[in-house]
Amino acid sequence: MKIIDRKFLQELQVGQLINFDGHVKGFAIDSREIKEDMSFVALKGQNTDGHNYLDQAYENGASLMIVSQDWWNKNQTENWPLLVTEEPEKALQKIATKFHNTIADFTLLMCVKIKDRFGIDIVVLSGGVSAGEYDYIPEIVEKLGFEIIWHKIAMKPGKPQLFAKKENKMIFGLPGNPVSTTLSLYIFVLPIIKKLTGFKKIWEDTYFAPLKGRTKRKARRYHFVPAKVKEVNGEYKLKTVITNGSGDIKGASKADAYMIIPPETEDFNKDKVEFFFLK
Numbered sequence: 603m604k605i606i607d608r609k610f611l612q613e614l615q616v617g618q619l620i621n622f623d624g625h626v627k628g629f630a631i632d633s634r635e636i637k638e639d640m641s642f643v644a645l646k647g648q649n650t651d652g653h654n655y656l657d658q659a660y661e662n663g664a665s666l667m668i669v670s671q672d673w674w675n676k677n678q679t680e681n682w683p684l685l686v687t688e689e690p691e692k693a694l695q696k697i698a699t700k701f702h703n704t705i706a707d708f709t710l711l712m713c714v715k716i717k718d719r720f721g722i723d724i725v726v727l728s729g730g731v732s733a734g735e736y737d738y739i740p741e742i743v744e745k746l747g748f749e750i751i752w753h754k755i756a757m758k759p760g761k762p763q764l765f766a767k768k769e770n771k772m773i774f775g776l777p778g779n780p781v782s783t784t785l786s787l788y789i790f791v792l793p794i795i796k797k798l799t800g801f802k803k804i805w806e807d808t809y810f811a812p813l814k815g816r817t818k819r820k821a822r823r824y825h826f827v828p829a830k831v832k833e834v835n836g837e838y839k840l841k842t843v844i845t846n847g848s849g850d851i852k853g854a855s856k857a858d859a860y861m862i863i864p865p866e867t868e869d870f871n872k873d874k875v876e877f878f879f880l881k
Contacts, residue, residue, distance in 0.1 A: 606641070606666075606697065616696050617668075617687030621680050624665040629694065638663035641685075643694050644670065652690075656682065668693055723771060723798060726791060729778030732762035739775040740764060748773055756823045756865070759848035760786045779848035785826055785860065788880070806878040808862070811838035813875045819866050828857030829877060840875055 606626040611619060626641040633655035636642050642659035644652035644667060653673045660667065666683050674686045687693040730739040731753070740753060748766035755761055759782040764775035772794070776786045788806065796804040817827055828843040840861060845853030862876045 610700075611685065611697075614696060614700065616693040617685045620682075620684040620686060622666050622683040622685065624683065626666050629698070630659075633659040633662065633664075636662040636664045639665045641666040641668060643668045643690050644673070645690055646670070653677075724774065724791075724795065725772070726774045726776065726787075728776045728783050731764045731775035731777065737762075743773050743775070757789075758820055758823045758825050760789075760826070761823065763790075765790070777848070780851040781828075781845070781848040781854045784851075784854070788860075788878075789826075806881075808876050808878045809838060810874045810876055811840045812873045813840045813842070813861065815842050817842055817861070817863055819863055819870065821866050823865055825863040825865075827861045827863055828854050829859045829861045830857060831859045831877070831879070838877075840877060 608619060608623055611617075611622075625639060627639045628637075629641050629643055630636050631643050631645050631652065633642055633652070636659045640663065642652070642656070642664040644656060644659075646652065653669060656667055656669070660682055664683075666685055668685045668687060668690045670690055671686055671688050674684070685693065727739055730737045740750060743750060743764070743766040746768070748768040748771075750764060750766045753764045755763055759779065760777055762777050763782075763786055764773075766773045766775070774786075774791050776783045776791070793804045811831070813829075817825075819825060828845060830841045830843055832839045832841070840859070842861075843853065843857040857880065859877045859879050862878070864870055
């Protein structure tokens, strides 16, 4: 296991070290999660200030506490092991870029990076939202106090995705594959952005046209299928664009529309298929 010591921090030039000659094996931004040989990062948010919990972090065994220069100027004390820096968030990001012991450390870094965007209304992420070993976005948004409104959608492509909300702040966790991401952007993200910015028209227009050829239907999911649209005598005609799945951005780029194929539990008329244009 890698450890952080005084030499490591001095070489990284992230701030002024005070009364620190120990080592650090992990980080936390919640003083209640601090254990022996961990570093507490005092972050100042909209509702809470981590500097108010330095006592608790030290009592729980923090070997180093990362504090802001502003706090230090008002509270100069050499009773605690400190790293004094202009912005604790930026210091943690710089340290964590060089230092990862566990997925927990990386998760914490992502928490800080997302928290750093809290001045805006919507954060859009891509990847890490499924159910694999390294899909840590759901854990991160919950650590940040967000309520997960949905996680996984009955659609293909794009099933593994997440939407979370905290007051007027929103986080979209979109799939990692490019085709799934693009589709999710059209269906979920752009309409909400348009709504928030005062657009009267927030949804893409949909049309109906006959489909040439065959298409697969899913048992319980809506299937969004890339298509070429041709206008013949004032009427649209659809043809499926063959791709190699949600990672095939080159294949999908040949499409100019997406067909909306309902699940097998719903009626489907091949001569009247709903679709919307890509822009």
